[in-house]
Amino acid sequence: MKTICTVGLLVLLHFFPDFVAAQDSIPQPRRPKIGLVLSGGAAKGIAHIGVLKVLEEAGIVPDYITGTSMGSIIGGLYAMGYPADTLEKIIIEQDWEKVLSDKIPLNQVIIEEKPFFENQLVEFPFEKWKIKMPSGLIYGQQISSLLSQLTLPAYALSDFNHLPIPFCCVGSDIIRGTSVIINQGSLPDAMRASMAIPTIFTPIHRDSFLLVDGGLVHNFPVSEAKAMGADIIIGVYTGARRADEAKLSSFTGIITQSVFLLSLQDLDEQMPNVNIYIEPDLSDFVASDFKKADSIMVRGERAARLQFDQLKTLADSLNQLAPSLTVNRLQNIYTLWIDEIEIMGNNRYSKQEILGEAGIESSRFLSPAEIDKGINQLYGTNHFEKVNYQLRQADGLNILSIYCIEKAPVLIKAAINFDSYSQAGFLLNMTYRNFLLPASRFIATGKVAENYRINASYLKYINLAQTTSLFVNWQLSRDKIPILRDGIQREEFGLVDVTVDLGIQRRLGRNMMIGMGLQREALQFKPRSGDEIPFDRLSYKNFNVYGFFQLNTLDRNIFPRKGSSLSLEVKHLRNNQFDVENFTSTVPPDSVFAFQPYTKLMLYNRNLIKLHRWASISISPFVGIIFNPSNTFGDFFLVGSPEILTRRSMPFHGLKANELVAQTAFGANVGYQHFLKSNWLLSFDVNAGVFKRPVALTADFLNEDYFALAGGSVSLGYNSFLGPLRAVLSMPFNTDGDVDDGLRFFLILGHRF
Helix, strand or coil, X not given: CHHHHHHHHHHHHHXXXXXXXXXXXXXXXXXXXXXXXXXXXXXXXXXXXXXXXXXXXXXXXXXXXXXXXXXXXXXXXXXXXXXXXXXXXXXXXXXXXXXXXXCCCHHXXXXXXXXXXXXXXXXXXXXXXXXXXXXXXXXXXXXXXHHHHHCHHHCCCCEHHHCCCCEEEEEEECCCCEEEEECECCHHHHHHHHCCCCEEECCEEXXXXXXXXXXXXXXXXXXXXXXXXXXXXXXXXXXXXXXXXXXXXXXXXXXXHHHCHHHHHHHHHHHHHCCEEECXXXXXXXXXXXXXXXXXXXXXXXXXXXXXXXXXXXXXXHHHHCCCCCCCCCCCCCCEEECEEEEECCCCCCHHHHHHHHCCCCCEEECHHHXXXXXXXXXXXXXXXXXXXXXXXXXXXXXXEEEEEECCCEEEEEEEEEECCCEEEEEEEEEEECCCCCCEEEXXXXXXCCCCEEEEEEEEECCCCCCEEEEEEXXXXXXXXXXXXXXXXEEEEEEXXXXXXXXXXXXXXXXXXXXXXXXXXXXXXXXXECCCCCCCEEEEEEEEEEEEEEEECCCCCCCCCCEEEEEEEEEEEEEEEEEEECCCCCCXXXXXXXXXXXXXXXXXXXXXXXXXXXXXXXXXXXXXXXXCCCCCCCCXXXXXXXXXXXXXEECECCCCCCCEEECEEEEEEEEXXXXXXXXXXXXXXXXXXXXXXXXXXXXXXXXXXXXXXXXXXXXXXXXXXXXXXXXXXXXXXXXXXXXXXXXXXXXXXXXXX
């Protein structure tokens, strides 16, 4: 006992000689307060958790915590009562690629928005006749959602001094260039503001400040810990250091030194007040190494263990004076009565529309999972740049505040696209929300290529929950239709297709849609090659009635790993008029081109079953049947290529694009896909089907018999900054002369929408 007291006295004399001298006149000595200061450092800041594990082992319980950037997140959660081992588990379990983005799984996006979600090269908001550039690449949808979940137990505390361990963090006011102390308000918003790295994350408006990462000005908030009442400072630094002259010869080195110059000067000013300094060796890591979190935590633990004896001695000596702070972790919330819901940030969408989309209401109990689901549903409408929430208490009432950042009313998207069918193409999309009428969406899309596409669609929701809508679509497209016999192309037609649709549809949940509509279809065929084609131009004008069902639970648009997609359409076609120019056959045109009303069914289903993180198997049946046609020269399915290229397409591995024109097609594909890395995909596919060709003009107008065909492919894909790149090598099996033997190569680059 005497030894411990002696060591403790030496510690106090070393750290606080004036404080100890004053004890001669005080009967009951005061226990000195410990302040824990955690710096920023992005991924490197995860090392703080390793340090916390050693502090717990040594018996150190901080009386105050201050933090910047990643230090504010780790420090704020620790101040709530999360122990170090729980924080370690939280960090390790995160999908950091998702957390540090605005991405959500595709299956959380409403089905009518899925084709346009994160499926473009660039996107520009267009407002007041100007293109508006974003203030950061990432709005922080996912990190804000995660912080809201983790800090939910502290929803009733607006003063951070009332946390189990008093806490504050710092941000940088980008307007004034000064450090801003954040010690009250919303805890998740405070953390988000403190880590808003400029040009990466958008800044946060708070009072009169526009806040970005606190590390730009004040990365080591020692003075704040002293101001809170700390007598002893334990500082953990994981941020930038001054580079030597050799490293300043590179562009990157100069930029890094320039960005952190103020922070490095501030570090020098803060260091004299630090009593125990811990700086892990993180020279092998960079700020974006979140996937190396476990190794970074080990470095933090290793650095703290080098000072374990000093830490243990300090803890023992202080405990001789008085017991350490008792930290009572805030209790998890499993359900909460919500008295009111308020919406903030909305201009174009009413509170009723937003709550209808979210599917939540006040004056009832809500679980955190139900709140998260509602927030995700709102974000999945694609109407907002960001949606997050805050729970708070006011006058004894529990209030759920939903904060929205609406997307600009007009968005312009662009992408490039190349494939072996259409060749090089440029895609442009304009989305205009609430055009002419509220709760509406107008979309115009164009693809400039040899086989061009132009689409315009207007959708108007007609119920409060925005699940039922009326739609009008217009589409213009051009395609090449090859006709093969015995593996040799005999003819080729150019097809210009103009359709107008009017219908009604209803969304069932987020991932299913049913609907029905009327269609006016105008088709124009022109021969491109062939010696015996008996006309120069053939036109159809059809009037169709159809119904459809759509399902899409895929997890993403680009290289999905799990989920299903299904498209089913049943259409009844009735010919109003046909016109043929320079028909040279002796047979009456009506007997060749006119048809009686008939029904058409088209189904394509893709199912991805995830085997583990890196691999999936796919099962994809397809069915296309034209029932009881009297003549189907003007209607058919285009079989071939590994992707859907037109509204008549049936993908089939082993054939070129549109290599097989069929009246009937049914079969299935089975495949295996394996991610070599997160962006590299290797796939193997085999498929088989039964087909029947339509009427052939040069074969006495007789249909052929059914025949079977099989094929397979191997493909390599890469998710590049220009969009997905996929190279496919395929060939047919057992063709029996129905199609040409040999290898086919198909190349795809860029997005589709």
